[in-house]
Amino acid sequence: MSRSALPLRVIAAISECAGRAAAAAAALLVLLVFGLVLARYGFGLGSVAAQEAVLWLHAAIFLLGLGFAYRHDRHVRVDVFSARWSPRARARAELAGIVLLLLPMCVFAIWISSDYVAASWAAREGSRDPGGLPAWYLLKALIPLSAGLLALQGLARAADAARRAFAGESPGT
Template identity: 40%
Template sequence: MRGLLTLSGMIDALSDRVGRALRWVAMLMIALGVINVIGRYLGAELGMQLSSNALLEGQIQAFAVIFLLGSAYLLRHDGHIRVDILQSRFSARTRAWVDLLGALLALVPFCGVMLLNGVDYVALAWARGEVSPNPGGLPLYPIKTVILIGFALLLAQGISQAIKAAATLTGREAQ
């Protein structure tokens, strides 16, 4: 169990690093929004077009990166929605069972299905060099790749959560 808890600790550390890095993506998303708004209104005053589809799509893709890569960080810190009215009444052992079964019966299989089905989807986007249909839009294949990365991180964090729940159930202290 000690080796599994070490693995869990490494996965948790990765999720934390990714989560902290996403702060910069959030700042980029905000900056793109501000630049686009200023460009739109200043451009209107000057009679010029200073905003672009690339800025709008960059903002949307930054949000997608935060959403997809941040899900593992959110799971790590128990930020996902739960039925807290019930969860708060459970003993630590019952919560551990719910977490273990939820991870093994729902989260891990779902992530596995998404990864298996997503590989062809992403590979096709790369093969086509898929880009946005909007004039001046951004390439789509990089952001589609983030789908796979996000589900891989979520799968890893789900395994980490299952390890910690199993450690609780067996009376071992999780890291």
């Protein structure tokens, strides 16, 4: 393995790990919702903490799955114009989109959420509802983390798009 490929493999491994965590959260979410429905309609029982855990799991699935979905091309893509373009032109458009849109959006998400997350951590924020889950600051920390994971995967995709966009071209052409 070349030295230049190592960072891309590390990013891929991180995205895969986050994706597996999101998949585990999805399985837990299904089981929890099934248990909540059974408890509610079968036994007349309810739990604020369990209902909040559904919110936590749903958020974790979404936030941890962003980079994974992008890595595996499972995101929304509108190819109305680019379907007719050459592979090199599509790669250049992808590179431009990553550099001009995706990465700045990720940096903005990290920047805009940092005070929000820091305040939550400082207060050791928990649920406002009696019987709710403590440590909401842990869930809120996933916001900048997910933007960072998405940015990492964007960098890996940008490297691949640059390779495809400029393959075989000499400098200055």
